Amino acid sequence: MIGLYSPGTSLIHRAPTLLKLLLLSLGVGVVALFGDPRQLGVALIVVVALFIIAGVPLKASVRQIAPILWMLLLAVPVQALLAGWLVAGLMAGRLLIAVALAALFTLTTTVTAVLEAFDQLLRPFSRWIDAERVGLLVALTIRCIPLVTEIVSEVLEARTARGTRGTLRALAVPVIVRSLYAADALGEALAARGVDD
Amino acid sequence: MSSITFDRVSHRFEGAAASGYTLRDIRLTLTESRIGIVGANGSGKSTLVRMINGLVTPTEGSVTVDGLSVKKQAREVRRRVGFIFTNPDNQIVMPTVEEDVAFTLRRRGLSAAEIAERTARTLDRFGLTALADRPAHRLSGGQKQLLALAAVLVAEPAIVVADEPTTLLDARNTRRIQELLRTLSQQLIVVTHQLDLLDDFDRVIVVENGEVVADDRPAIALGAYRALLS
Secondary structure (H helix, E strand, O other): OOOOOOOOOOHHHHOOHHHHHHHHHHHHHHHHHOOOHHHHHHHHHHHHHHHHHHOOOHHHHHHHHHHHHHHHHHHHHHHHHHHOHHHHHHHHHHHHHHHHHHHHHHHHOOHHHHHHHHHHHHHHHOOOOOHHHHHHHHHHHHHHHHHHHHHHHHHHHHHHHOOOOOOHHHHHHHHHHHHHHHHHHHHHHHHHOOOOO | OOOEEEEEEEEOOOOOOOOOOOEEEEEEEEOOOEEEEEEOOOOOHHHHHHHHHOOOOOOEEEEEEOOEEOOOOHHHHHHHEEEEOOOHHHOOOOOEHHHHHHHHHHOOOOOHHHHHHHHHHHHHHOOOHHHOOOEHHHOOHHHHHHHHHHHHHOOOOOEEEEEOOOOOOOHHHHHHHHHHHHHOOOEEEEEOOOHHHHOOOOEEEEEEOOEEEEEEOHHHHHHHHHHHHO
């Protein structure tokens, strides 16, 4: 969701965000209960069909799903040793489908739509929960991921430029300090834009 | 034009020594259309402009915008004053360009259609339409500053304050932002080290060690500043 939204006008793009969230939860829940490889096979075909209907670029879809493949590469053999290849295969299939469904949601839903969905979802609880604040919290969390990534890469670059490798502490301290400064500046910018008056 | 008043304003950061004033006894009334503020690093010019929308509040004295106290009526003041920071990265809140521009309008009680219309119009004005769905953090420095400017101006503030908006930009993007700033119809207050930007301004204020040491037409004030530098 960190700017991974793939613009489009497909049925899935246009579907209400709350409905998509509900179907995502249901889909992940049902897949978790599947104990037969044939059931997972059918689910996988459905997921592929959904990606085709959404018309999201293949490259963007693969980029979303690829990281889980690396994890499975390590987890499947371990699981196979402990519980057998069938269980390992089922675990891998469930995880892959769940991640693919989540990726589809990410690729077809803007952050603004998610914020609005939060607003709708939490409106009945407005007496106790500030929906707008929760939405802002989600948006800022998403926004801060590339911000902190950039800080880490700059600190690493600076370290390389100075010809040192350093310790974990030598990396963590400047990253934390700079992240705190960035958070402070972001807070100031939010105040300047009229948030939290 | 709006009227911004600094009435015997002094400022000292919390924990600073009794003599450690960032600003001391500032008395200004800003009514001109284009005002430039110059000064060395640490002279207090950023603190001065941050007071205009209440990001920093005076330790002594008061700041008002069209009669509204920036301390007591911060919300009303911030609706009138748009603020552009030096580092646009710290100003971007939402993941995509379009969403970040629209974010400014979300708390204004506008309808979704009106937000979409004003956002589209602003993106078009700043040449950002083609980048609308692009991740904001992947833009170039110049594009990010354009986005920061668009995100402020979509709210149509009466006053635009820019704190060194071109410091982090290359020559081409500096010129682009400068040209855009020149076309604004709003009252504009710019803190800058790019002295050529201020040549056709109405007024230039020179800040040194927390005090206003020159306040005049650009030719005179910038002359005084250059003399100070040499």
